[in-house]
Amino acid sequence: MLKNRRSRLKLFFEEYSLNAVLFTDLRNIRYLCGFSGTDGVLLVSQDRAWFLCDSRYTAQAAEEVQNAEIRECAPIRIDTVAALAQEYGLGRIGFEAAHTTVAAFRRMSEKLTGVELVELGSNLDEIRICKDAAELEQLSSVATLSSLSLTAVLENIKPGVREVDIALALELEMRRRGAEGKAFDFIVASGERGAMPHGRASDKIIQSGDLVTIDFGALKDGYHSDETVTVACGEPSVRAREIHSIVRAAHDLGIESVRPGISCKDLDEVARAYIRDKGYGDCFGHGLGHGIGLEIHEMPTVSPRSTAVLEEGMVITIEPGIYIQGFGGVRIEDTVVVTGDGCRVLTSADKQLLVL
Ligand code: ZN
Numbered sequence: 001m002l003k004n005r006r007s008r009l010k011l012f013f014e015e016y017s018l019n020a021v022l023f024t025d026l027r028n029i030r031y032l033c034g035f036s037g038t039d040g041v042l043l044v045s046q047d048r049a050w051f052l053c054d055s056r057y058t059a060q061a062a063e064e065v066q067n068a069e070i071r072e073c074a075p076i077r078i079d080t081v082a083a084l085a086q087e088y089g090l091g092r093i094g095f096e097a098a099h100t101t102v103a104a105f106r107r108m109s110e111k112l113t114g115v116e117l118v119e120l121g122s123n124l125d126e127i128r129i130c131k132d133a134a135e136l137e138q139l140s141s142v143a144t145l146s147s148l149s150l151t152a153v154l155e156n157i158k159p160g161v162r163e164v165d166i167a168l169a170l171e172l173e174m175r176r177r178g179a180e181g182k183a184f185d186f187i188v189a190s191g192e193r194g195a196m197p198h199g200r201a202s203d204k205i206i207q208s209g210d211l212v213t214i215d216f217g218a219l220k221d222g223y224h225s226d227e228t229v230t231v232a233c234g235e236p237s238v239r240a241r242e243i244h245s246i247v248r249a250a251h252d253l254g255i256e257s258v259r260p261g262i263s264c265k266d267l268d269e270v271a272r273a274y275i276r277d278k279g280y281g282d283c284f285g286h287g288l289g290h291g292i293g294l295e296i297h298e299m300p301t302v303s304p305r306s307t308a309v310l311e312e313g314m315v316i317t318i319e320p321g322i323y324i325q326g327f328g329g330v331r332i333e334d335t336v337v338v339t340g341d342g343c344r345v346l347t348s349a350d351k352q353l354l355v356l
């Protein structure tokens, strides 16, 4: 499996005439060699690989790292990279420009004398864009855990409860069910706060008649889930119902349109056009969705500016919304995997307007 993943680097070796690629981004490292710790680098040549870490991680690396030679190095890791480059004649090494600070780049240039460093853009992260069977299983499992957790805490939503109480109950429930943590700071935005697409749970007290948008996800084995429901606490207004049904229809249309071969831009437009036709075009400012995996937001993005085309195995979110200043908002989100002829929805919390 890891060999298969690494073969995706072939294009980069060829296009940039590289002898090796140096990885410092922990998501890419985990993806390519299995290491789940929080410090280390991976150097991959056409036919071998070295994982470099300090003594804190040697035992963990011995357990987790596959298809790479483990080198414990101290005190300066880049010296070990330089030694390997010399020993194996690695004259052109690509690096992750999108994940490298200017300071780190200067240090690399200084230490790797005789090595030509080649900037590889964020398109290097595209090696992770199509998920393999093992990843789909992880993504499906974390999505299920997360959806069930939400369902279990819905009864906590009632007038008089703070938004942050809902977020806390949800996180606890996820941990209880085996999550290693939350995928991001949950959004719990009630009443007028619902107009903020990223309104993190605050100490605002939920009132009767409020719509409550809950955007949540769990983290398990490095993989994230992402899902949003908007529920009503007490009987919602006619306008709240109207907005919810528009967003829900746009969401359903989006999901129905997911298939290999559709461009992410066209997919975005399907849902956006629907919302626009209903008169709320100015109230949907963000993209329709994003890729998800070892990162909560990864490629491809689904927005009016996207250039990607969907392929089987990509995992994306579909999350249209309507946000009205001074009134509130609605967002509905599911995570789906692109299949041979459409998609399979991984998240499963009820998307109808629940009146609690
Ligand atoms: Zn979300």
Ligand code: ZN
Pocket (backbone or CB within 6 Å): 226, 227, 290, 317, 319, 333
């Ligand atoms: Zn999302």
